[in-house]
Amino acid sequence: MGAAHLVPAADHSAAEAYFFDDDGGVRLPASWRVQSWNGSSYVDVAEASGYPIAANRYNLVTFNAVSTTRLRVLMASGAGSVGLLEVKAHAQPPGPGPTNPPSSGWNPPSNLVTPLDEVWRHQEQTYNNGNLYGFRNYGWDQLFANGGYINYCVRWESSATVTAAQRDQIHAALARQYNKWMDVMVGHNGFPYTEVPVRVVGWAVRDRTQLQWSDNSVDIYVNDIRENAPQCAAPCGRFFNQNGQYPNCPGGAARHYDQSLWLTDGFGAGHGGDWGQRLPREYFMDNINATDMYALLHEIGHTYGLDDFYELTPTGQSRFIMKALTSNSITEFDRWMLRDWWRHLKSRYGY
Ligand SMILES: [Zn+2]
Incomplete structure (x- = not known):
């Protein structure tokens, strides 16, 4: 992904990746992780909460706040091409939303x-x-x-x-x-x-x-x-x-x-x-x-x-x-x- 800016406004930052799987040539990744640029190389973000791999929705990870000019998502391919639709980066973990629904919000099965x-x-x-x-x-x-x-x-x-x-x-x-x-x-x-x-x-x-x-x-x-x-x-x-x-x-x-x-x-x-x-x-x-x-x-x-x-x-x-x-x-x-x-x-x- 291109340049993303995270500011150390909170103890934790977050990212979301939206994977899709068409049961054909486009499949989920085997694994993924978020890395930040430290001025000379990409390094894994620290204290990642975990990297879920669910199809057709945003997958949320939180990690220690980092100040950087670049983030990237590194993926290992699984059974086919990886279907990555969109990545979001947050200075703070997101509020209510598809990955973090309140009980009364949008939370379909x-x-x-x-x-x-x-x-x-x-x-x-x-x-x-x-x-x-x-x-x-x-x-x-x-x-x-x-x-x-x-x-x-x-x-x-x-x-x-x-x-x-x-x-x-x-x-x-x-x-x-x-x-x-x-x-x-x-x-x-x-x-x-x-x-x-x-x-x-x-x-x-x-x-x-x-x-x-x-x-x-x-x-x-x-x-x-x-x-x-x-x-x-x-x-x-x-x-x-x-x-x-x-x-x-x-x-x-x-x-x-x-x-x-x-x-x-x-x-x-x-x-x-x-x-x-x-x-x-x-x-x-x-x-x-x-x-x-x-x-x-x-x-x-x-x-x-x-x-x-x-x-x-x-x-x-x-x-x-x-x-x-x-x-x-x-x-x-x-x-x-x-x-x-x-x-x-x-x-x-x-x-
Ligand atoms: Zn009708």
Whole structure:
């Protein structure tokens, strides 16, 4: 490596080396060590803490502080060419980070580090950094604009009737599934909310008589048609008011909706995005008491930025909720993909 400057500001200095291993021609080194230039030759740094050799992550060594104009990493090759991606030198041992995580920080299991990196890089390529980071209506943005809750509108694209009991069951099922994702975040890496209330504030139908209740617990929108289906009023919808202001919503900002649960008779697919989730009505009603409603979980994942996996199979990960039809529930890999979104977006919200 080139010139590095370490100052004797602390008793110990540190260096990190990032090795990768592609299971082919590029492999881990058999050993490595850090040396400093003493004016006439390179000498090993003193009191090294040890030289770990883990694949696809930074390997940290601490050693007695040294004042020098040059450092180098000396490696003995192993089974193939050595895959050294990057070296960091520190005047002091680093604070919390990939090699030294606090309990609440970014600390995925080691077997997930590589597939998570692959997924994030794939997303950056697919969505072209600017679009990925410039988009401002992820579920995250909605959640933080509200200060910790999500409001829904139900778009009932069906001629079926709905009782008050069914209305409440639909709400309960939605909230229960939604919180399977939100619970992943509680207590993790500075995420501030310990629970995320999910409210249904509106229902949209073609014909008011389909809704068999007379209380005013939800706002009801009749025959307001968009995309050939009933919808709650646009002035109340986050999708239509991404500045978070709802001056023309009859119920005011408190009755705005962030997402729609769009249930369509005979729909042959599922869709999800910043606007909400769309599922076959029959599927939703048939699975209303299911522990895991996998199609809804998958589509809510999209609302929080998670991608589909039609072409990419992350290393070692073939069955998870975001890989359609391979898992009935949220897996550990799904959880860490969600947390990775938080890691990349949280500075937006001041965390
Ligand atoms: Zn999908």
